[in-house]
Amino acid sequence: MARKGKVKIARPDWCKTCGICIEVCPVEVLELGNTRIQIAHLENCIGCENCELSCPDFVLKVVEDNE
Structure with missing residues (x-):
């Protein structure tokens, strides 16, 4: 389920x-x-976390809007 958040490059x-x-x-x-x-x-980010979950190098993270 999508969270209320956006992707960031962690x-x-x-x-x-x-x-x-x-x-x-x-x-x-x-x-x-x-x-x-x-x-x-x-x-456009819907916070689905597909990118975070699929990244083999843990580069991306979906964070709450206030983080």
């Missing part, structure tokens, strides 16, 4: 640009930058 230096998070995001919030993932459309 550990940017851990990103290996595998792109899994981009593929599992149903609303196209993320995009691939030159060296790591980027949040391109945060306003």
Whole structure:
């Protein structure tokens, strides 16, 4: 179930640009930058946690709006 929250890049230096998070995001919030993932459309984030749960390197985290 989706939480009331948004994705954030919790550990940017851990990103290996595998792109899994981009593929599992149903609303196209993320995009691939030159060296790591980027949040391109945060306003579209529904807090589904797909990206957080699928990231093998624990880069992303869905947090409450006030965090």
